[in-house]
Amino acid sequence: xxxxxxxxxxxxxxxxxxxxxxxxxxxxxxxxxxxxxxxxxxxxxxxxxxxxxxxxxxxxxxxxxxxxxxxxxxxxxxxxxxxxxxxxxxxxxxxxxxxxxxxxxxxxxxxxxxxxxxxxxxxxxxxxxxxxxxxxxxxxxxxxxxxxxxxxxxxxxxxxxxxxxxxxxxxxxxxxxxxxxxxxxxxxxxxxxxxxxxxxxxxxxxxxxxxxxxxxxxxxxxxxxxxxxxxxxxxxxxxxxxxxxxxxxxxxxxxxxxxxxxxxxxxxxxxxxxxxxxxxxxxxxxxxxxxxxxxxxxxxxxxxxxxxxxxxxxxxxxxxxxxxxxxxxxxxxxxxxxxxxxxxxxxxxxxxxxxxxxxxxxxxxxxxxxxxxxxxxxxxxxxxxxxxxxxxxxxxxxxxxxxxxxxxxxxxxxxxxxxxxxxxxxxxxxxxxxxxxxxxxxxxxxxxxxxxxxxxxxxxxxxxxxxxxxxxxxxxxxxxxxxxxxxxxxxxxxx
Numbered sequence: 001x002x003x004x005x006x007x008x009x010x011x012x013x014x015x016x017x018x019x020x021x022x023x024x025x026x027x028x029x030x031x032x033x034x035x036x037x038x039x040x041x042x043x044x045x046x047x048x049x050x051x052x053x054x055x056x057x058x059x060x061x062x063x064x065x066x067x068x069x070x071x072x073x074x075x076x077x078x079x080x081x082x083x084x085x086x087x088x089x090x091x092x093x094x095x096x097x098x099x100x101x102x103x104x105x106x107x108x109x110x111x112x113x114x115x116x117x118x119x120x121x122x123x124x125x126x127x128x129x130x131x132x133x134x135x136x137x138x139x140x141x142x143x144x145x146x147x148x149x150x151x152x153x154x155x156x157x158x159x160x161x162x163x164x165x166x167x168x169x170x171x172x173x174x175x176x177x178x179x180x181x182x183x184x185x186x187x188x189x190x191x192x193x194x195x196x197x198x199x200x201x202x203x204x205x206x207x208x209x210x211x212x213x214x215x216x217x218x219x220x221x222x223x224x225x226x227x228x229x230x231x232x233x234x235x236x237x238x239x240x241x242x243x244x245x246x247x248x249x250x251x252x253x254x255x256x257x258x259x260x261x262x263x264x265x266x267x268x269x270x271x272x273x274x275x276x277x278x279x280x281x282x283x284x285x286x287x288x289x290x291x292x293x294x295x296x297x298x299x300x301x302x303x304x305x306x307x308x309x310x311x312x313x314x315x316x317x318x319x320x321x322x323x324x325x326x327x328x329x330x331x332x333x334x335x336x337x338x339x340x341x342x343x344x345x346x347x348x349x350x351x352x353x354x355x356x357x358x359x360x361x362x363x364x365x366x367x368x369x370x371x372x373x374x375x376x377x378x379x380x381x382x383x384x385x386x387x388x389x390x391x392x393x394x395x396x397x398x399x400x401x402x403x404x405x406x407x408x409x410x411x412x413x414x415x416x417x418x419x420x421x422x423x424x425x426x427x428x429x430x431x432x433x434x435x436x437x438x439x440x441x442x443x444x445x446x447x448x449x450x451x452x453x454x455x456x457x458x459x460x461x462x463x464x465x466x467x468x469x470x471x472x473x474x475x476x477x478x479x480x481x482x483x484x485x486x487x488x489x490x491x492x493x494x495x
Contacts, residue, residue, distance in 0.1 A: 093437050093440040093441060093449075093450040094447070096436075096454075100429070100430075100454065100457070101458045101461055102429045102430075102457060102461040103430070113178070114202055114203075114204065115202050120203050120204025121145070121203060122204060122205065122206040123146060123147045123205070123207050123209070123223075124147065124148050124149075124207070124209070125140050125143070125147050125149045125209045125210075125211065126152070126208055126210050126211075127140070127151045127152070127196070127210075127211055128153075128154065128192060128212075129151055129152075129153070129161075129212075130154055132161065133161065133162070134214065135216065136214055136216040137149075137213050139216045139217065140217070141163055141164060141165040141166050143222055144165035147209070147223060148167070148203070149165060150167040150169065151167070151196070152169050152192055152196040153170045154189070155171050155188050169195060171192070177195060179195060179455075179459045180455040180459055181198065181455040181456050181459050183455070184451050185355055185452060186355050186356075189355055189359070190353060190359045191355035191362060191452070193210070197351045198460075198463065201460070201463050201465065207342060207343070207345070208343045209341070210338045210341050210342075210343070210351070214390060214392055214393045215296060215340060215389075215390050216388060217387060218386075218388065218389060221387045223387070225384055225385065226294065226342045226384065227325060229288070229289065229346065230286050230288055230289070231286065231287065231289060231382075232287070233287050233324075233327050234324045234325065235285075242332050243331070243332060243333065243415055243419055243477075244262055244333050244415050245328055245332055245334050246258070246261060246334065247326065247334050248319070250323060250326055250383070251320050251323045251385060251386070252319050253319060256300065256302060256306065256317070257303075258300075258301055258302065258334070258337070259303045259337065260361075260364030261334070261335055261411070262411040263303075263412075288379040288380065289380055290347035290379055291336075291341065291342070291343055291347045291350055291370060291381045291382070292325075292341065292342045292382040293336035293337070293340065293341050293381060293382070293384065294340045294341070294383075294384040294385065295340070295383070295384070295385060296339060296388045296389065297317060297388070297390070298315055298391065299314050299317070299392040300317055300319075300390065301339055303407065304360075304397050304398075304401035304403075304404050305401070307397045308398075315391075318386070319385060320385070321385050321386065322385075325384045325385070326383055327381060327382045328380065328381070329380065330375040330473070330474045333371050333372075333415050333418070333419075334371075334383070335411075337363050337364065338353065338363040339363075339388075339390070340387060340388050345465065345466065346377075346379075346466060347370070348465050349373075349428060349432055349457065350366070350370035352366055352370070354366060354369075354445045354446075354449045354452070355448060355452050356445045356446030356447075356449050357445050357446070358403040359403065360400055360404045361403065364411070365444065368411075368414055368415065369418075369436070369439065371418075372435065373428060373431055373432055375473075376428060376431050376470045376472070377468050377469075377470065378471050410444060414439075414444055417442060417444075419477045420476050421435065421438065423435070423470060426469060426470060427468065427469055428468045428470060429460075429461070431470060432457060433450070433453055433454060436449055436453040437450050
């Protein structure tokens with residue numbers, strides 16, 4: 001139920017809630033076990049999971065295999081789980097207060113580096129895959145020619161990948177695309193999906209839809225439920241002090257939370273499926289919503305904690321299809337993913353995917369980063385009813401849990417940091433590179449993401465993507481000030 005009600009009643013503790021909290025405690029014990037027991041026996045397993053190699057001869061020198069060379073760091077012998085999850089945390093990024101290509105006047109007669117007119121199309125679907133074409137990929141290809149499909153391969157992708165009505169970009173061809181980004185991206189990384197975004201933009205995209213190879217659209221709405229870039233959308237006006245909210249509650253499942261939602265935002269407060277939402281719908285008015293996230297039915301995007309404790313329910317979830325789209329005002333955040341999301345041209349910069357963090361974290365960190373930057377130009381992220389059915393590829397839930405450690409430990413801190421962050425730069429690209437640098441300094445991602453971001457923005461600039469001026473309408477909120485978190489059910493909790 002998405003209808004909003006006012007109530008001062010405190011949520012009760014249902015027996016099922018107690019069971020859920022007990023299971024969460026068990027998961028917590030797993031994390032504590034991994035963090036504090038002798039590291040010698042589990043070191044090879046975790047290092048292999050993160051693509052990290054260990055030196056021999058008894059020395060504990062650890063090098064990240066998913067980050068570029070300048071992030072390789074030497075870690076003391078007393079290694080912790082945090083060192084494994086964040087191998088870059090001892091490395092500081094280079095200064096970014098320099099003149100970038102987008103700060104220089106364009107040369108007379110300059111033209112964007114676009115493909116020939118006959119090869120361009122306004123709507124593109126972008127997927128990255130290491131699998132043979134799935135049933136869902138075949139489904140996306142049927143939308144041709146209204147929607148063009150590009151699939152980005154990597155070193156693990158099949159060499160004989162063959163799908164009609166699509167462009168496949170094998171890893172062996174990435175450097176030949178002519179983008180500076182390809183030279184700084186790590187291989188076997190979800191961040192290589194960005195090459196597909198650049199290819200789409202180069203080939204005329206005014207709208208980019210991103211998804212994965214295990215998502216299939218509902219026959220009744222094949223990419224038809226997304227709103228215009230500027231549209232009338234319900235803005236759920238939470239308490240002015242609210243800093244993070246759960247859209248799944250609005251769409252009818254208040255006991256579920258999206259991957260990346262700060263676990264301290266409700267898991268420790270008790271979960272009550274009957275608790276009313278504590279905010280009401282504001283009046284309708286046009287919004288700039290250049291990034292739109294539609295939900296997924298059946299097996300929605302949730303974190304490994306949810307999957308570990310509610311595994312039997314997965315595959316059967318359905319959100320309320322009649323709940324209206326919503327957006328949150330500047331100052332209120334919610335994570336979104338890269339599995340069923342549209343970006344209009346004014347937010348193409350927001351397609352960035354960090355290359356130094358785990359795959360289960362990268363698009364979530366992107367979502368928080370992009371939301372904060374949207375506030376600089378008066379934009380918001382819109383959340384829409386489910387338009388795809390996700391039949392999730394097989395996953396190792398414990399492996400997912402390990403990849404998500406950074407998310408569990410840093411999401412709440414990141415939200416507070418971003419709400420207090422100030423740009424002080426004249427253009428969006430300048431704010432983007434500054435925030436990327438500042439997040440690296442704070443240890444949210446690695447120093448190479450500054451290098452990757454610079455290449456990304458440079459490629460966008462050369463393709464003619466707009467670098468909008470900052471409006472300066474958002475007033476940063478000090479992280480130390482009193483604020484609230486809207487829990488998964490919408491109950492406000494003072495923090």
